[in-house]
Amino acid sequence: MSDSDRILTPEAHAFLAGLHSAFGARRDELLAKRAERRAEAAxxxxxxxxSETAEIRSAQWRVAPAPADLTDRRVEITGPTERKMAINALNSGAKVWLADLEDANTPHWDNVVGGQVNLYDAVRETIELTTPEGKEYKLKPGKHATIVMRPRGWHLDERHLEFDGKPAVGALVDFGLYFFHNAQELLNRGSGPYFYLPKMESHLEARLWNDVFTHAQxxxxxxxxxxxxxxxxxxxPAAFEMEEILYELRDHASGLNAGRWDYLFSVIKYFRDAGASFVLPDRNSVTMTAPFMRSYTELLVRTCHKRGAFAMGGMAAFIPNRRDPEVTTQALAKVRDDKSREAGDGFDGSWVAHPDLVSVCQEVFDGVLGSEPNQLGKTRDEVSVTADDLLNVAATPGGASEAGxxxxxxxxxxYIASWLGGNGAAAIHNLMEDAATAEISRAQVWQWVRNDVVLDTGATVTASLVRDVLAETRKELDGLPFLDEAAELFDQVALADDFVDFLTLPAYEKID
Structure with a gap:
């Protein structure tokens, strides 16, 4: 039996059809509302x-209590559902594995189906692998990381399946197949079907997810x-609706996460017509201590703990470099500082992208949590964040450089070359990068060109200058698989007059 036949059984297909019949049209309507709201912000x-949800923000309510295996989330490891990486994540010692079918994956059909097969086996603790070289990967005895699966965002279709003559909704395919095959098995094992929900822009989108959950159950x-x-x-926009999003999902909510790179990408995308006050400096100089990022994370912790939900910190994407101990030492110090800031602010846990970082993150949170499983009691009542605070991009220190x-x-x-080749979790310059990396990179270039940003060299960023740099980059990367296609796509999404909402949309058209 093929992997596709094993996962796309007639019963599973019928379940997906029911989800699409019930919710496909609402998904389309909400995507249209995104465009309307963005136009108004522009x-x-x-x-x-x-104003219409002020009563929700002032009312007394809390989300449902967490199940036992989600009360302690001090270290979460993220990564794709590729078989070896799945086994390593489950064995890593992290409390949670974010099993990623979204930004660390690509929608090549083999990945979509193969990821579901690997999750099926992971849930049943039968997942193992023997490489062509004879190396074996198996689950260690004892407790493994709790699985929390991330489906694709609402905006992505799945063209390999159709319902009512239209491409399937990627989010419903990912959620539906995982839930259909594993929900009862997870319950039998003392866990449950847990999810991370990406790219949401409003509480109405959260309401849709809640209705999907209710229907599926x-x-x-x-x-x-x-x-x-x-x-x-x-x-x-979701930063302005944190409480409303939790409220809509209150029977099913577990927490909120500060997804930093996509957040920066969203700021650029949403206010791309707003002029110099929203122009960001070099990506690497926009730290979590920038005023608008600080406001965002403090509001997130305050909101979560006010409502009994967990506040999860951002990604430590560093990959230890065993050939260069000095690089590793410096990077680990930055990771420790970042996690220390999050733990001190009241976050209940944080993300890492590599097993070697689990111990660093755990040590930091152990030092703050002690014998407690989380920091729900740290309510941060002193935090008060205004709309102006969240939009104070202009106060971000740093500048634009040629190196940037x-x-x-x-x-x-x-990254785009890696993505086109079917790898959504790419090791680039000692960092584990996902689609958010390429999005912030190309969005920043688009923004700099449209605002005539001047670099530290005195040169103005123009389309011509970017294409000169792109040509030099192609020469430096000569021999990289999918290089020509990647460079052409980068040119398209970074320099076209009309800003493409997600580069993965045109990228999807280039794969089988």
């Missing part, structure tokens, strides 16, 4: 907290409230 140059006879969802607050421009082009092209 016209006014701002966002604000919603009812259809399969799973008790209501079994699903638990952690929402990535990685878009600027070259890095954006280099990393963007490298």
């Amino acid at each position: 016209r006014t140059g701002r966002l604000d907290f919603l 009812r259809e399969l006879g799973i008790p209501h409230g079994t699903v638990r969802a952690t929402v990535l607050i990685e878009t600027i 421009l070259r890095a954006a082009v280099d990393v963007g092209v490298r």
